[in-house]
Amino acid sequence: MPSLPPFGYPGRWFKGNLHTHSNRSDGKLAPQENIRWHVLHGYDFVSLTDHDQVTTQEGENGLSIQVIPGAEITARRGQVEYHVLGIGLNQMPVSSQEDIQTTIDAIAAAGGVSFIAHPYWHGHELIDLLEVKGYTGIEIFNAGCWLEINKGHALVHWDGLLQRERNVWGIASDDSHFHYPDHGYGWIMVRAETCDTPSIVNALRNGWFYSSMGPQIHDVRLEGDTVTVECSPAHSIYLIGDAWHAPNGVHAWDGQPLTEATFKLARGQRYLRVEVVDMAHRTAWTNAYFLSV
Template identity: 35%
Template sequence: MLDAFSAPGQFWRGNLHGHSTMSDGRIGPEEACAAYRDAGYDFTCLTDHFRPKYDYPVTDTRPFRSEGFTTILGAELHAPETSRGVDWHILAVGLPPDFARPTETESGPQLARRARAAGAFVAIAHPHWYQLQPEDGVALDAAQAVEVYNHTSFVHTDRGDGAVFLDTMLSRGLRLNAIAVDDSHWKNGDAFGGWVMVKSKTLDPDALLAALHDGHYYASQGPEIHAITREGDEIAISCSPASAIILVGDVSESARAHGTNLTRARLPLERFKGGWCRAVLVDALGRRAWSNPLWP
């Protein structure tokens, strides 16, 4: 939580999960990248479905980089099968273009480990959407983050929230961070609803990927987190105008401030010692921002 704000550099806005006509998206890779660039994003990652029906694409978006806008290569990986008997959905950001297709016997956790070993930032995709179970999250031991919000899952099935799954994993002792994504397929307004703000010195794909690995980011639907610092036994948070600034932790533990146009709060850490907490901001429109967890 704290490193994201103390690290040198600036925050860059990006989408880490999206699709194109290289798999089941409605628009081509160039158009998808241009849409994010024109919407004011600094970077995007097209993560087309790494399946045999699409010939296992790692969509090459390098030709669509420009001054002030860049891309990271990636894919959404699949393998049989979760505890519910359905295929895994594993987000891999920063894959090499020649990432090898899965073998017939490779499991989801094995595929995730191989992606991580190849340099990718690995995240658990839309756990609420396909009712991923806690035992699956534990098995996916290469994962570094959970999609705390997936905009397409919200738009299409009202299952966009991954916070309960994230908190379950944290309470089991897993050190996982939080990302928000679009999972854009360019259908029914499923873009521009959730993103990450990544702290890096430069807008270089390798620098952005390193920052993701280091946890130097926060997730948002709109609110901005300007700073989070520890001051003794308190957490100090400054932000864009909010109606609630909250620390949530294990079971029902929380500390919170409510008001109108709040731009800062100091919240006690005492009740979270020995466990974890994470910050959530809510603005007047109900949009949220999420920090990564802190273990006091």
């Protein structure tokens, strides 16, 4: 039964956080201290996304982690402000406060990938995301915005885009500043053969990752109209699509965690994505897959 990308791809999983701040902007820790926290907590890569500047390492860090240069760039359109994560940049490709489309295009022209940060926290409506083109994805979970004002999730924005056949990827991140315990809540698991910047950026561009607050997703397979999910012990496993479909969530009602579930696609369903929720109510999300109907 064929696995959906990137499950079953060669290589291994690399854990990373694409959104964190050092004391070069409004974070508490110096860049090396921030990087060291990620090393000590099992991350394979991290991007220091300080506001409107690319924070680079000073020399070799001597640590077993890949630091992917990036920035959180402030952009606008009319009265609407955006924060965009530009990942895989060696320098700011555009100034702060430029038009959002100009900013997205400049990140792409510089060889980077772009994720619109914390749409719910920022008050974005779906139209604010629909009228911008060419970005790689959005933050579907931002731990800082979740802890600060409980507006950390952007799943309604994401499904709104997907329902309009805008297949952008969804990332989870910490947006950690380290002034309080805002770190270690959301990350991505990237499938790649090597953990260098070109490989990780290429995988991000192609959506070869899933996002998590804890659960692991081992495999998602599609054969005919049957979807099979394998994961770490879970309370609930969901198959989500572009409309309301008959029950597509399975639950460990008896307290025995689930590690596999099988679903049937609904007729006319145009895309699918999977969510796994563990016994501590932490979620993992696959990217979306469009079906040829």
